[in-house]
Each structure stands twice: as C-alpha cells, then as structure tokens.
Amino acid sequence: MGEALSPTVFILDDDEHVLKGLTRLLKAGGLHAMAFISAVTFLERQDLDVPGCIIVDLKMPGIDGLALQGELTRLRCMLPLIFLTAHGDVASGVAAVKAGALDYLAKPVDAQVLFAAVASAFAQNTARRTAFARRQEALRGLAQLTPREHEVMLLVAEGMLNKQVGAQLGITEKTVKLHRAKVMKKMGAHSLAMLVRMVDLAAA
Amino acid sequence: LPFFIDAYALVRAYLLEVVRHLMALWPRRVGTVDRQPPGVSRLMFIVVLAGVLPPLAVTVALILTAYNQEQARLSAAAIGRARALVAAVDRDIGATQVALATLASGKDSTPETSVLFQDRVRDALVTMEVESISITKLNGHIQLALSKEGTGTAPPCDDALQASVITLGRAVVSDLDQGAPLHRFAVAVPVLRDGRVRAVLHATRTGDQLVGLLLEQRLPPQWRAAVVDRNGRVVARSHDQSRFSGRLVTDDLLLKMQHSVEGDLRTVTLDGIAVSSFYSSSSLSGWSVVLGIPRAEFDDELYALLALVLCAAAVASALGLGLAYRYGTLIARAVEALVGPAGSLGTEAAVVIARLPLAEADAVGQALVRTQQKLTCMQAAMRESEQRLALAAEAAELGFWVRETAGDGIWASCRWRVLFGFDASEQITFDAVQARIDPRDRDIWTATLTGLSAALPSYDMQYRIAGTACWIASRGRAEFGPAGDLIKVRGVSLNITARKLAELALMAQQDELIHLARVSVLGQLSATLAHELGQPLTALLSNLQAGRRMLHTAAAGMLVDDALCDAEADAQRAAAIVYRWRQLAAPRVVPHKVLELGAVIAAALRVLRSELAARKVQVDCSAVLGPAHVLGDEVQLQQLVINLILNASDALATVTEPERTVCVQLYAGAHQTWELVVIDHGKGLLESEWEQVFTPFFSTKEHGMGLGLTICRTIALAHRGAIWASEGLARATRFHVSLPRQDNDG
Numbered sequence: 001m002g003e004a005l006s007p008t009v010f011i012l013d014d015d016e017h018v019l020k021g022l023t024r025l026l027k028a029g030g031l032h033a034m035a036f037i038s039a040v041t042f043l044e045r046q047d048l049d050v051p052g053c054i055i056v057d058l059k060m061p062g063i064d065g066l067a068l069q070g071e072l073t074r075l076r077c078m079l080p081l082i083f084l085t086a087h088g089d090v091a092s093g094v095a096a097v098k099a100g101a102l103d104y105l106a107k108p109v110d111a112q113v114l115f116a117a118v119a120s121a122f123a124q125n126t127a128r129r130t131a132f133a134r135r136q137e138a139l140r141g142l143a144q145l146t147p148r149e150h151e152v153m154l155l156v157a158e159g160m161l162n163k164q165v166g167a168q169l170g171i172t173e174k175t176v177k178l179h180r181a182k183v184m185k186k187m188g189a190h191s192l193a194m195l196v197r198m199v200d201l202a203a204a
Numbered sequence: 205l206p207f208f209i210d211a212y213a214l215v216r217a218y219l220l221e222v223v224r225h226l227m228a229l230w231p232r233r234v235g236t237v238d239r240q241p242p243g244v245s246r247l248m249f250i251v252v253l254a255g256v257l258p259p260l261a262v263t264v265a266l267i268l269t270a271y272n273q274e275q276a277r278l279s280a281a282a283i284g285r286a287r288a289l290v291a292a293v294d295r296d297i298g299a300t301q302v303a304l305a306t307l308a309s310g311k312d313s314t315p316e317t318s319v320l321f322q323d324r325v326r327d328a329l330v331t332m333e334v335e336s337i338s339i340t341k342l343n344g345h346i347q348l349a350l351s352k353e354g355t356g357t358a359p360p361c362d363d364a365l366q367a368s369v370i371t372l373g374r375a376v377v378s379d380l381d382q383g384a385p386l387h388r389f390a391v392a393v394p395v396l397r398d399g400r401v402r403a404v405l406h407a408t409r410t411g412d413q414l415v416g417l418l419l420e421q422r423l424p425p426q427w428r429a430a431v432v433d434r435n436g437r438v439v440a441r442s443h444d445q446s447r448f449s450g451r452l453v454t455d456d457l458l459l460k461m462q463h464s465v466e467g468d469l470r471t472v473t474l475d476g477i478a479v480s481s482f483y484s485s486s487s488l489s490g491w492s493v494v495l496g497i498p499r500a501e502f503d504d505e506l507y508a509l510l511a512l513v514l515c516a517a518a519v520a521s522a523l524g525l526g527l528a529y530r531y532g533t534l535i536a537r538a539v540e541a542l543v544g545p546a547g548s549l550g551t552e553a554a555v556v557i558a559r560l561p562l563a564e565a566d567a568v569g570q571a572l573v574r575t576q577q578k579l580t581c582m583q584a585a586m587r588e589s590e591q592r593l594a595l596a597a598e599a600a601e602l603g604f605w606v607r608e609t610a611g612d613g614i615w616a617s618c619r620w621r622v623l624f625g626f627d628a629s630e631q632i633t634f635d636a637v638q639a640r641i642d643p644r645d646r647d648i649w650t651a652t653l654t655g656l657s658a659a660l661p662s663y664d665m666q667y668r669i670a671g672t673a674c675w676i677a678s679r680g681r682a683e684f685g686p687a688g689d690l691i692k693v694r695g696v697s698l699n700i701t702a703r704k705l706a707e708l709a710l711m712a713q714q715d716e717l718i719h720l721a722r723v724s725v726l727g728q729l730s731a732t733l734a735h736e737l738g739q740p741l742t743a744l745l746s747n748l749q750a751g752r753r754m755l756h757t758a759a760a761g762m763l764v765d766d767a768l769c770d771a772e773a774d775a776q777r778a779a780a781i782v783y784r785w786r787q788l789a790a791p792r793v794v795p796h797k798v799l800e801l802g803a804v805i806a807a808a809l810r811v812l813r814s815e816l817a818a819r820k821v822q823v824d825c826s827a828v829l830g831p832a833h834v835l836g837d838e839v840q841l842q843q844l845v846i847n848l849i850l851n852a853s854d855a856l857a858t859v860t861e862p863e864r865t866v867c868v869q870l871y872a873g874a875h876q877t878w879e880l881v882v883i884d885h886g887k888g889l890l891e892s893e894w895e896q897v898f899t900p901f902f903s904t905k906e907h908g909m910g911l912g913l914t915i916c917r918t919i920a921l922a923h924r925g926a927i928w929a930s931e932g933l934a935r936a937t938r939f940h941v942s943l944p945r946q947d948n949d950g
Binding site: 015017018020021022024025027028029059061084085086106107108109110111 | 734736737738739740741742743744745746747749750751753754757763766767770771773774777814817818
C-alpha cells in the first residue's frame, strides 16, 4: 500500500473502435489507461485494489454496466464507476446513479467532460482509499487493547472525566489514567479528539 | 183386397220417395249437371223420414196382416154360420119332405084318394105349416088339391118339378115360383106303389115361413141373411122380406155361387149396404144361404187403427221434421257463421267469432280464431322479414330484376331502375338495357347473358354503365324448362363503384403503405439508430480530441496519424450507418437487381445488432448457405428479413434468456427457389392463425400494428415469391419465404 501508484482509468466497451479511441484520448491527456473488451476479462485479469476509476459502457453483451456495478459492490471494490451510454436512457441512468455510480455520460462524450469526470472519480477514489487506510489503522490499534483498556477507551471517548470513568468501572482515578495512557499509545492517538475519531472509524 | 192394394201402393210410394232421396245423396258422376249438394236440413229431413217411415210401413204391414187373418177367421166363421143356416133350411124343408113322404107312404094314398086320406092331408096342412098340398097323377090329373083356409085353391104342381120327381124317384124342392102373388116354393115327393111312381105329392110353402128360421139364428142386427134358390132369387130374407122376396141377388154373387158351393165376396146388398157376403149352398136342395156382414163392421176398426198409426207417424214425422228443421237450421247457421271468418283468414281483418250453439262448429270457430292469430303472427313475421330483406337490399343497394323469355319485358325493382337510369313506369327491354352498358363491357355482357345454358345456369360479372363512372356487379341464375329451353333469368345488381374505386386506390396506396410501415419500424428502431451512431461518433470524437491533444505535446508524428486514421474510419462507419438508415426510410421504388440473400441477411442483422443486444436475443445464422442469388429490391428484402427477425424476437420476450435464440436458415428450395426460414421457440401460433397472421391489422401482440407480416407478404409476392407459416419440432414457429432463384450469369 505504501507505494506511490499513479491512478489508472479502466475502459470497458464492447466496440473496439470506441475502446481504442477513448484509450488514446485518455493517454493523450496524460492519464494511465487500460482497455478491456468485456467486463468478464476485466474481472478476471485485473487487480481491483488499485487506485483509479472505471469507465464502462452501459449496454454490453454478457455482463453489462449495471451487472458489473453490482459485482464490484459485492467485492467491496473502491474504484468509482463512470457510465457511458449511447442510448441516453434516463431510466437506466437513474438506476445506475442510485446504485452508486459516480457519473453518467452520454456518447459521444466531449474530452473536457470526460477528463472532469475522471478527475472527480480519482478524487473520490483517493478519499475512499485514505478513509479505508485510517480505519484499518484504528482497527489494528483496537486489536492490541486489553478488555479493561477497551472499556476505559469507550467511556473516555464518550467524554467522561477520569474520575467518572473510575466510579463507573469501580477503579481508582489513578488506574484510569494509567489505562488511558496505554490506550493513547497503542492507538497512536495524539489527542483525545483523534482518539474519538478513531473509535468512530472503527465502529463504522 | 182393394184396401191391401191401396195400402201397398201407399207404402210403395213412401219407399220410392225414400229411395229417391237416398239416391239424391249418392255422389253424382262427373259430367252430369252440377247440382247443388243437399243442405243439412234436407239431409236431416231424409234421416227423419228414413227413421219414421220403415217402422210405419212395418206397423201398417203388421196391422194389415192381422186384419187379413181376422178377415179370414171371420170369413170361416161366417161361412160356418151360413152352412148352419143352410142345414137349418134343409132341415126345415126336409121336415116337409118327411111329412109328405109319410103321407105318400100311407095305404090310402092311392090315386083313388080316400076320404080318410083327404082328412089326413087336411090335418097335415095344419101341422106342416104348408100353404097347400096336392096330388097329381102321372097323367097330370090333379087327384086332390087342398089349401089352407083362406089361401084359395092349391096351385097345381109344376110340370118340371113333377117330371124331376118322377125321374129321380125322390123328394125334390122347387125354386121359388115367381108367378104366384105370394112367392111360393114347392116340395114334391113321389107316391110309390109297388116300387113305381104313381103320383106326386106336392106341397107349397112361402118364403116367409123361412124368415122365422133366419131370425131364429139371432144374427147381429146389422147382418143380412138371405135364402136364395137355385136361380138366385131371394126366398127369404132377414130384413125387408116383403120387399126383396123373389128378387135376384146381385150378378157378381150369382156368378160366384154358380161356380162354387161356398165362398165369399165383397158386394153390395139389395138394400144398398156394402157388405162382405158369405154363402153356402145345400147339396140337397141346391139352395144357398147368403150372409151379408156390413163391411163397415170390419173396416171401421182397421181404418181407425190405421188412421191412428198414420196419425202417430204423421205427428212423429212432423215433430221429427220440425226438430230436423230447427236443428238443421241451427247447424247450417253455425256452419254459415264460419264461412265469413274462414274467408277472411289471412287478411287484415280480425276474425271474431261469437260462441256458436254447436260444439263442433264452436271448436272449428276457435280453431279458426287461433289459425288467424297464427296467420297474423306469421304475416307479421313475414312482413318483418320482408322489410328486413328490403332494408338489407336497400342498405346493400341491391337491385333485383327478372326477365321472362315469354315476353320481351323485364321486371325490375326501383333500386335497379335507379341504377340503370330507368323511370319507375318505363318499359324495360333487353335492347334498352344493352344500350346502357358501357361499350367496353357490352360484348362481354351480351355474351354472358345469351350464353346461359342448363349446364352453366348462373353468372357473375362486373361491368360499367355507359356515360357514368358506375361499376355494377351482377349475379344471376337462369331457369330452364324440361326441354332445356330458357324460361326466365333472375338477377341481382349491385353498385360497386365505391368498392371498385377503393380497390384501385388501395392498389395505388400499397407502396405508400409499405413505406409507412417501414417508417413505423424505423420509429421502433430509433433508439437503435442512436446507439449505432453513438458508437462511431464516440470513437471519432475521442480520436480527434486525442489527436489535438497530441499535437500540443511534443510527441506528435505517428501517434497523431494513427488517431486521424481511426477517426476517418469512424466517420466513414457513421456515414455508412446513416446511408443504410436513410435507404431504409426512403419511399422511392428501387429497380430490381441481382442480390445475394446471405448479404441481405447480414445487412439486416447489422441494422438489428443493438436492438437484438438490448433484447438479449441471439441469432443463429449457422445454416445460412449460399451464395443465394435472387432478383429483387435490396431494401425491401432487407425489411422482410428485419420484420421476420423482429417478430421472432417479440415472440421470445417471455422466454428465459439463454433460450432466446432466433435461427435463420437459407437453403435451396423446390422449383428453383431459395427458401429463407426464420425459426423461434417462442409462444407459438395456433394452426388457425397460420394464414390469419398475414391479414392486415391482425396481431397476436398486445401493441402490434398487425402490418409487419402483411408487408412481408406484399414484398414476397412482389418478388414472385411466397410466404407461409408452419410449426417445426418442439413447438417451433417457422416462417418460410421462398423466392425464385436467379442464376448469376442469367
């Protein structure tokens, strides 16, 4: 995870001319693009845990755009989807966006619009990936806590004072302070606010 | 007997009358004068007479028989009495004879008459109640003649009497002596001596002395009894002796008495009374006794009885005839009351029949009423039906006509007259009609109507009316006689101008219709068009914009060239699509040219590619064999294939996805054709729909226009081909199109 990867645009379309043209355009715009002739080949060959986004034609033989979207959600893939369609069908567009598609573009698509959509997709992807990383970190810290430390942490995160926590758990304020220091260390939290955020992240 | 004859004549006359009436009832032979059949009254009269007269005749016959028997019995009794009277008379005379014989046999009765004898004779005069006694010698000398005192001298013995006594040698009675003032008769006996007749002893008596004898019989006072001598003169008579003594009896009685000893006859007495006379003659004296019984005594009773019977018969007949008349009239009236209503059956008039006094007539009357009701209903129904027919004929603008070969005239309905421009009253002739037929159709018209024969009795033709734009459809049938001669022709004519024009217009509009249908298919496919064009345009735009971006970077050259090349190809692709679609939508008629059906199918599939993808329908073209050359219009054939594949896809809408496959086959068919088959395993067609699906506006789809397959048929027929539906294996629906093969070099 630590490597600095340049985000990739994955293009899926059953028309090879369209595929070729879009790839060329994205590459000309300085982006890293990969073309797939069908959703099946994409799912089979591609590691989904990479930064980037997917541009997919809504209507394709075999697995179409909406089916791919469902499959990616099931796989907890963080790559945002941009739909392309030649039909301009409002109903399928609404369904796609409701299911979490980032954007819905009508063919033929203008380069500016496409790049804007890709940029926004990348941003979303980056945000998702960061959030995901933080949560992982919080969970890792949480795993190191003893049960008593966990109890103390939850009560502190709720905003109780040490004295109140001690009274609640039937231990002395001193012991509470000790547990609290260990919790802060194990969770890697520099402040109470940070701890509270991490607890929230882990609980989500 | 005359009465019997009268009665017989009467009965016979009655019987003849009855027979005559019965004969009158007998059905007459055809050819005789038409006689009015007998009425009910007359028949009933005959029945009554036939009922009364035979018993009457029998009764009369019985009475007459009884009368006859009574008569015979009376006759026998009367003759018996007559016989008894004769015997009495004989006895009386016999007594005289015996007395005389006794006198004669005395010894002193010699011719020399003694005084003693004379005394005995005188005594005898008194005792014998004779008028006189005399003895006459054979020589005629009267030896002794003594008579009753006061009666004068004794008459001499009649010579004839004396002679017969001498001849016979026994006692003889004479007939009445007419000469004497007192009608006398004599009894003479012979005086025998030594066995020889020596003298005749002769005594005279009067008839009056016998009257007492008759009266002694105590006959009924009306009866007449008479003693008649051999000459038929009345000797004694029970009534009016003094008047009729010595008179001859009636001739008929005399005649009868001369022929038979006993008998009877009808006659009239001397005092003018009609009687039945019975007589009996004595064998000794030859005298007779006649009894006359007044006929009134017999016949009054008979006549009274007959009169009673006849009266009874007359009363019975009168009553019967009266009743017969009354009831006959009743029946006749009852029946006559039905004549009027029966005559008005079937007319508009309501039949009202009051209760009739005769059950049968009443029943007939009720039946008539019911029949009239039924008839009314039927007439109403018939009128209704006629009106309906007339209405239908009117609505259909049908004109009827009938032409009889017997005359030149043609009868035609009003509508027909209007159709052919004849006035309502104008006489229609064959030539007149012929003149109104459009000259272009006149020959065919004439040939059709004159060419009717028993083998071909009906016709059906269409022609125009001269000078108008009217088209007439005419249909008719001829009737032929037994000899095959045309009797009449019936026909119906219909103005079909509108239909004819519509047909022509329809033909003109057919191309337009195909075009419209094509456009409607295009409408259906517009989304497909958008997608089709969207693809190359997307590629084109992408390539061009990539090229521009590349130009701004340092790395130009080959990359830009590649992008522009692709863009050019994309643009051409788009242009090809646009061309294809524009061609499909074009209404113009493209001249036929040689086409390859495989290519046509491929082109159609290109048009349908996205549509089929959207419907998730696969097309299996593995059995498309070729090359298959036909002569035709590319766009139309392409549309034929498109329609068939779209139809198949529609049929697959309810089928689960993996089975949504349309199979297109192309192979060489029979009779130098190529056969194109489109198969689906969709919802299928009923066999009854195989033909129906090709008719306009028939659709098994909910929103189908019902024109797709109609257009297909039009196109197939325009290419001299055929199209039909059938069922394949596993409920597959198969649409076949067969098109004539076109050799590449031909």
